[in-house]
Amino acid sequence: MTVMRLPLGASTRSSLRAGWGLWALAVLTTAGAAIALPAFRTPTSMTSLMASLAPLLLVATGQAVVVLLGGIDLSVGAVLGLATVLVATTESVPVAVALALLAGLAAGAANGLGVLAGVNPLIMTFAAGGIVQGIALLRLSAPGGAVPGAVIDAVTWQAGTVPVAFMAAVGVLALVWFATTQARWGRLLQAAGFASDNARRLGLPVGRVTLLAYSAAGLLAAFAGLAVIARTYSGDALSGTPFVLDSVTAVLVAGIALTGGRGSVLAVLPAAVLLGVVDQVIRLTGTNTNYQFVLKGLILIAAMWLYQAARRRERP
Amino acid sequence: MTTAGLPARRHRLDPHLAVSYALAAVCLVLLGTTTSRGFDPDRILGLLGNQAALGIVALGQTLVLLVRGLDLSVGSVISLSTVVTAAVMDGNPDRIAVAVAATVALGAVVGLANGLLVAYAGIAPLLVTLAVGTIVQGATYVYTNGQPRGGIAGGFRGLADDRIAGTPLPWSLLLWLGVWGIVALTLYRTVAGRRYYAVGANPRAAWLSGVPTTRHSVVAYIASGVLASVAGLHLAAYTGSPSLTVGTSYTLMSIAAAVIGGVALTGGGGGPTGTFAGVLVLVFLGTVLETMDVPAAVQLIVQGGVVIVMMLVNRRLDPARRSRA
Amino acid sequence: MDTVLLECRGLTKAFGATRAIGDVSFTARAGRVLALVGENGAGKSTLMNMIAGSVAPDRGEVAVGGEPLRGGPAAHAAAGIAMVHQELSLFPNLTVAENVLLGREPRGWLGIDDGRLVRRVGALLDDLELDIAPSAPVSRLSPGQRQLVEIAKAVAVAPRVLILDEPTSSLENPQVDLLYRITRRLTDGGAAVVLVSHRLDELFRFCDDVVVLRGGVKVAESRMSDVTRDGLISAMVGRDVTQLYPPRGRGDGTPVAGLRGVSGDGLHDVTFTARAGAIAGVAGLEGHGQALVAEILAGARAPRAGTVTIDGNPVRLRSPRAAVGRGIGYVPPERRTEGLLFGLGVDENVTVVAGRAVNGGWLRRPKREAAAVDRVVRRLRLTASSQRQPVSELSGGNQQKTLFGRWMLHPALRVLVLNDPTRGVDVGARAEIYGLLRELADRGVAIVLVSTDMQELLGLADEITVMYDGRVTGVLDGASATEEQVMRLAVGEAA
Amino acid sequence: ACGSSGDESSTTGGDESFVIGFDAYWLGNSWSQQLQAEFEAAAEQYDTIDDVIYTQSDNDVQRQISNVESMMAQGVDAIVLTPISPDAVVPVIRRAEDAGIRVVLAGNPAAEPVYTAMVNVDDHEFGRAGAEWLVEKLGGQGSIFVLNGLAGNPTSEARFAGAKEVFDQNPGIEIVATANADWDQAAARTTVDSLLAAHPDVDGVWSQGGSMTMGAIEAFEAAGHQLVPMTGEDSNALLKKWTELIAAGDAGFDSIGVSKPTWLTAQALDVAMEALAGEEVEQDQIIEPSLITADNLEEYVRPDLPDSFWSNTRMTDDQIMRLFEG
Numbered sequence A: 001m002t003v004m005r006l007p008l009g010a011s012t013r014s015s016l017r018a019g020w021g022l023w024a025l026a027v028l029t030t031a032g033a034a035i036a037l038p039a040f041r042t043p044t045s046m047t048s049l050m051a052s053l054a055p056l057l058l059v060a061t062g063q064a065v066v067v068l069l070g071g072i073d074l075s076v077g078a079v080l081g082l083a084t085v086l087v088a089t090t091e092s093v094p095v096a097v098a099l100a101l102l103a104g105l106a107a108g109a110a111n112g113l114g115v116l117a118g119v120n121p122l123i124m125t126f127a128a129g130g131i132v133q134g135i136a137l138l139r140l141s142a143p144g145g146a147v148p149g150a151v152i153d154a155v156t157w158q159a160g161t162v163p164v165a166f167m168a169a170v171g172v173l174a175l176v177w178f179a180t181t182q183a184r185w186g187r188l189l190q191a192a193g194f195a196s197d198n199a200r201r202l203g204l205p206v207g208r209v210t211l212l213a214y215s216a217a218g219l220l221a222a223f224a225g226l227a228v229i230a231r232t233y234s235g236d237a238l239s240g241t242p243f244v245l246d247s248v249t250a251v252l253v254a255g256i257a258l259t260g261g262r263g264s265v266l267a268v269l270p271a272a273v274l275l276g277v278v279d280q281v282i283r284l285t286g287t288n289t290n291y292q293f294v295l296k297g298l299i300l301i302a303a304m305w306l307y308q309a310a311r312r313r314e315r316p
Numbered sequence B: 001m002t003t004a005g006l007p008a009r010r011h012r013l014d015p016h017l018a019v020s021y022a023l024a025a026v027c028l029v030l031l032g033t034t035t036s037r038g039f040d041p042d043r044i045l046g047l048l049g050n051q052a053a054l055g056i057v058a059l060g061q062t063l064v065l066l067v068r069g070l071d072l073s074v075g076s077v078i079s080l081s082t083v084v085t086a087a088v089m090d091g092n093p094d095r096i097a098v099a100v101a102a103t104v105a106l107g108a109v110v111g112l113a114n115g116l117l118v119a120y121a122g123i124a125p126l127l128v129t130l131a132v133g134t135i136v137q138g139a140t141y142v143y144t145n146g147q148p149r150g151g152i153a154g155g156f157r158g159l160a161d162d163r164i165a166g167t168p169l170p171w172s173l174l175l176w177l178g179v180w181g182i183v184a185l186t187l188y189r190t191v192a193g194r195r196y197y198a199v200g201a202n203p204r205a206a207w208l209s210g211v212p213t214t215r216h217s218v219v220a221y222i223a224s225g226v227l228a229s230v231a232g233l234h235l236a237a238y239t240g241s242p243s244l245t246v247g248t249s250y251t252l253m254s255i256a257a258a259v260i261g262g263v264a265l266t267g268g269g270g271g272p273t274g275t276f277a278g279v280l281v282l283v284f285l286g287t288v289l290e291t292m293d294v295p296a297a298v299q300l301i302v303q304g305g306v307v308i309v310m311m312l313v314n315r316r317l318d319p320a321r322r323s324r325a
Numbered sequence C: 001m002d003t004v005l006l007e008c009r010g011l012t013k014a015f016g017a018t019r020a021i022g023d024v025s026f027t028a029r030a031g032r033v034l035a036l037v038g039e040n041g042a043g044k045s046t047l048m049n050m051i052a053g054s055v056a057p058d059r060g061e062v063a064v065g066g067e068p069l070r071g072g073p074a075a076h077a078a079a080g081i082a083m084v085h086q087e088l089s090l091f092p093n094l095t096v097a098e099n100v101l102l103g104r105e106p107r108g109w110l111g112i113d114d115g116r117l118v119r120r121v122g123a124l125l126d127d128l129e130l131d132i133a134p135s136a137p138v139s140r141l142s143p144g145q146r147q148l149v150e151i152a153k154a155v156a157v158a159p160r161v162l163i164l165d166e167p168t169s170s171l172e173n174p175q176v177d178l179l180y181r182i183t184r185r186l187t188d189g190g191a192a193v194v195l196v197s198h199r200l201d202e203l204f205r206f207c208d209d210v211v212v213l214r215g216g217v218k219v220a221e222s223r224m225s226d227v228t229r230d231g232l233i234s235a236m237v238g239r240d241v242t243q244l245y246p247p248r249g250r251g252d253g254t255p256v257a258g259l260r261g262v263s264g265d266g267l268h269d270v271t272f273t274a275r276a277g278a279i280a281g282v283a284g285l286e287g288h289g290q291a292l293v294a295e296i297l298a299g300a301r302a303p304r305a306g307t308v309t310i311d312g313n314p315v316r317l318r319s320p321r322a323a324v325g326r327g328i329g330y331v332p333p334e335r336r337t338e339g340l341l342f343g344l345g346v347d348e349n350v351t352v353v354a355g356r357a358v359n360g361g362w363l364r365r366p367k368r369e370a371a372a373v374d375r376v377v378r379r380l381r382l383t384a385s386s387q388r389q390p391v392s393e394l395s396g397g398n399q400q401k402t403l404f405g406r407w408m409l410h411p412a413l414r415v416l417v418l419n420d421p422t423r424g425v426d427v428g429a430r431a432e433i434y435g436l437l438r439e440l441a442d443r444g445v446a447i448v449l450v451s452t453d454m455q456e457l458l459g460l461a462d463e464i465t466v467m468y469d470g471r472v473t474g475v476l477d478g479a480s481a482t483e484e485q486v487m488r489l490a491v492g493e494a495a
Numbered sequence D: 001a002c003g004s005s006g007d008e009s010s011t012t013g014g015d016e017s018f019v020i021g022f023d024a025y026w027l028g029n030s031w032s033q034q035l036q037a038e039f040e041a042a043a044e045q046y047d048t049i050d051d052v053i054y055t056q057s058d059n060d061v062q063r064q065i066s067n068v069e070s071m072m073a074q075g076v077d078a079i080v081l082t083p084i085s086p087d088a089v090v091p092v093i094r095r096a097e098d099a100g101i102r103v104v105l106a107g108n109p110a111a112e113p114v115y116t117a118m119v120n121v122d123d124h125e126f127g128r129a130g131a132e133w134l135v136e137k138l139g140g141q142g143s144i145f146v147l148n149g150l151a152g153n154p155t156s157e158a159r160f161a162g163a164k165e166v167f168d169q170n171p172g173i174e175i176v177a178t179a180n181a182d183w184d185q186a187a188a189r190t191t192v193d194s195l196l197a198a199h200p201d202v203d204g205v206w207s208q209g210g211s212m213t214m215g216a217i218e219a220f221e222a223a224g225h226q227l228v229p230m231t232g233e234d235s236n237a238l239l240k241k242w243t244e245l246i247a248a249g250d251a252g253f254d255s256i257g258v259s260k261p262t263w264l265t266a267q268a269l270d271v272a273m274e275a276l277a278g279e280e281v282e283q284d285q286i287i288e289p290s291l292i293t294a295d296n297l298e299e300y301v302r303p304d305l306p307d308s309f310w311s312n313t314r315m316t317d318d319q320i321m322r323l324f325e326g
């Protein structure tokens, strides 16, 4: 049999190489936890870990796309919350799901338009997040609502210990990674992310790329809302709040530069797994939760320090 | 070509300032006309005095934004400050000075940590201050085990509650204006202050020209940490009790105030005068919405909308900034 | 083959109160290279950007093959216009191949077909005789190589009209020859080329026709063969520039600053001396270590081995600040990224170094500052609408003057290190800058002039240190050195 | 009104011993801290408890679900928790119960009765009780401020819904402003400062308690405004202040401390231990909120303890001191 060379792009291949240290760390940490903590390797714990990772992976994937473009999306939490609220307050299943996803898309597109109009992404998405959260609270002021049974059945399905939401999240991540490296859109994303002025002057469709990136982030946040419903069976305008900083953290630990144009969406997977496993270990070892914040902060700084050092070495 | 010189200055009002103060004026008119004691200076001044914490922390944020930074740790520093003030003071008026010194020193230390990590380790400010803020928050929990101790001495509370004898001017407003004065004097009227703008406009170019850029960045973060702790002192005096969470909302509010006032997140543009207007807008608008009994959800929507509109306006005013956005 | 391909009719463009281009019409013909010349700020880039669609004209239109064009850069590109912009437009985070075919990548069953992409760009680069690997990241290329890639990218679309806005500012002579062959091939194939450049020799060599702009209007148009060099210059600047280079000075002062046995980062045992009152030139092909010499002297880079000496004593310059403190000033080559304080005014850009020296203390004295800025502006004939005009709005030449003027306010300047200070600066402004350098030298300042422009070094420097592969291969007397001598040393041959 | 004591259950439990999980829904204010402290204090009394596994949910529903699942993975026998969202916890409680783990809720309900037991104060009732007192105090006539907890928080929404019912039945009462002050003293202080400037003729304040009532009192005092009747909770700060005001002969102020006792968790543990011992337990144990009024104020106020103490406790003085010494 002849070796078939996949026609993968240089970006794709280099992104496969780039994250190997992180992959190794994630695998080692997971293996270490499984060996040291019997409770960690129980199916309950594994399923729990995967189920909790599903929404984070989805949100962080969208966040990664936006950060690659040199932006940031602080509205993902509010959009996620709105999606859960819409599903929990709409009777017809297809309408509920369509409404949630459309809302995510619309919020993302609005962010994209704002950024294109020149509003700083941090401010644009922060303010848009406020608006979206307000709308969600108007629709459902306290957590609850009634999620259609069919939706719950669909999102909570499990293959053995693996929740469907997790599989879907990993699948979506892989798809988005592939698009960012193998589609023309992805190439443009990297270019515009690195130097948007250049891209504009060259007549590259920066507007379309930007709009698409933010819309994707909004859509994925809404998707993540479904993954949250798989755990909570209910709507909650505030349920996305923790994902804002968590998704940014995952993206940064994945080594995607805040300045845009550098990094790989694929690395979000080991980054999120690493953070999830550390969280789970803290939980299972009964570590005083007060130390949780301190630990998270230190991990972030350490990771950034390492990336910074690596980038410095790269430079001639 | 002649060797004619150039006019020294354009006699033109900075459009960012014009717009942000116009918006503040509109909000003030709204505030005045929608309530019974409308424009009573006693009321307006009191209102501003009560928001001195936001005013002060936003000035620190401005300094950091000017040098292309961002300080997401101010909220945690504010909370920690109320906790430390109460613990050190322990309700004893004799210990006010020690408590203030300890709190400000702590704010300076956190700012120094931010500054060193940004300037020397070269890590993105968003990240450094996010991480340091998380650590500070964790440290506050570890230190108090969730139960803040101590108390605020009655005399100290005058800082927030009392007005300067014979005037309607609250001490807290004076504190805010004083801080504004120092920041404004430094930035607008000193040689060192001018260099902040140079660092923000192009750190590499400023460095090559012999400007001590790292020192300027570090000082900006220290100032932000110190001003956050001063805001914490004001809040401790204001509420009379320590709190683990009181600072949370100040992080993004301080950034919002600065950008509404025309401070560029890309560094080198805007200043304390604009930020002052930004705080006025947020305070007046918030008060109007609250007193008009607008539901919290709608308040969120309105505030988000105002911030976006202001950013769009600022963008229009300054196409040159587009290239650096 | 002489048919009109590109036609501009009544193009007009104003930026606020500045009229950049006023009612300019001209044509470019198939098979010919048109030179577009003018002083800095004459409107060349603006005009070219309108043709490429990246700037919208206030009035007038651009037509290709008789068809008027509408829309932005994409529409103009579709009509066959390609442009190499004055400022480089590559994405350093992507590879050469990815850049060249950005947005037009060949696609296979799995999205972009990287194999074909690399092969196609590889073939193009081979065809253009460019020795650049298609899968190399652009971040690893030298400025000259980047400029060549930029050109390859424009050629890749087989344009009917190719616009080159100062494409040779970073190129070595051999690379310029290459560009010459490339443009000739295009014109032989029936394309029209418009070339903007401040290097007059080049223009006479490359071009068939010439259009001269002054103050945004067309002041002359003719066949290249019908104009003389002096005639062209006076049409451009509106006066005669009789002497580009000032008379040489004494050039034998005492050593002020230098390097002794500096190695590392690609340098090998470099020793170099700058003397008071003299202009010390550093020559070499791009990337052979001259830039490092400049950065080390300026305190922007620490030598790994060896020392920097001042007045004969070894010193450690920890930062540019330390260098500035000892009276060493630096004009970096990349004015946008390393020199200008964008968003700030001319005044702030000029006074950034002076600081307390001008103000006399901690507090600013606006009047004194204004007076100081005024002195600089007059001396440099800097054109701007006010002292506070943002430097981002100045033309490139005036931006360069701003950078230079900064050091005129240093209270005790002893050494001025310049790296390619006249890149993209028009001939009139260049004469002024050269005059200033000589004037500074005559006042006792040691000038270190790193340049890839050999004419400039031969015309100006009192002594020329030539580098090759990080080594000093020879030191020549500026007055007697010939281009050939310098070139031999620069390619590593003994003199 | 103490529930079953530890000694009884330890004897009935035989020689069996148990692992108990406790999830703190939040540890961000003194009330939530004391909620956990009461549990710890109660757990010390049981020698049949082998181990307690503590987790913290940081007011994040999804974290709470993960925490409960991690307890399941560690094989706990019973779990005591305060649901952050009544709906969201149902599936995980159901799974725990299916796995034979007894789940007892303390302080917040779940939307479906899938748990072993719940010990709670009816927050709807909590809201009503304060509102009824206030309406009566104002003679059914007057304008009031409403101070709610966190926007979107179920406890806050339930309490306000209860109060709203009462106000709606009394058309003489006009709510002139409704604000979310997050149960936080500083937030309440700022809010009331500005509300007061707009509505200086306000007659009363309905507050959801927490530390907000103190913030409101301070705002009135700072504005030099005559105090008005305000509802509150059992915050020691408020009780101390109230005592002072009575001593000073303040004419305008009066209050009612509607208490949602922090010992709900202690009680929940007792119930869990009973259930583990095989006893029949009542599923929904709804406790009448204790009402602190001027008449019984003395029994509750603890001038010797810090402001952040919550007076309706089951802890011994020793245990309380430990809480405040950290």
Ligand SMILES: Nc1ncnc2c1ncn2[C@@H]1O[C@H](COP(=O)(O)OP(=O)(O)OP(=O)(O)O)[C@@H](O)[C@H]1O
Residues within 6 Å of the ligand: C015, C016, C018, C019, C020, C038, C039, C040, C041, C042, C043, C044, C045, C046, C047, C086, C393, C394, C395, C396, C397, C398, C424, C426
């Ligand atoms: N975006 C702009 N805003 C304001 N002024 C501008 C702008 N672009 C160009 N100008 C002005 O228009 C005039 C023409 O500039 P242009 O860049 O076209 O000159 P040029 O001939 O290319 O000069 P150079 O030789 O320096 O490249 C200059 O006075 C410049 O300051």
Ligand SMILES: Nc1ncnc2c1ncn2[C@@H]1O[C@H](COP(=O)(O)OP(=O)(O)OP(=O)(O)O)[C@@H](O)[C@H]1O
Residues within 6 Å of the ligand: B319, B320, B323, C040, C041, C045, C046, C086, C087, C166, C392, C393, C394, C395, C396, C397, C398, C423, C424, C425
């Ligand atoms: N953001 C901006 N705001 C205002 N003017 C700008 C801006 N960016 C570019 N310009 C103007 O656009 C023109 C074209 O820019 P370009 O970079 O080609 O400089 P240039 O004048 O051609 O420089 P050089 O002298 O080096 O040839 C410049 O004259 C500059 O004034």
Ligand SMILES: O[C@@H]1[C@@H](O)[C@H](O)OC[C@H]1O
Residues within 6 Å of the ligand: D029, D031, D032, D155, D183, D208, D209, D210, D211, D233, D260
């Ligand atoms: O009962 C309240 C509780 O639910 C909230 O979380 O904190 C403050 C208390 O008043």
Ligand SMILES: [Mg+2]
Residues within 6 Å of the ligand: C044, C045, C046, C086, C165, C396
């Ligand atoms: Mg130009």
Ligand SMILES: [Mg+2]
Residues within 6 Å of the ligand: C044, C045, C086, C166, C396, C424
């Ligand atoms: Mg030019």
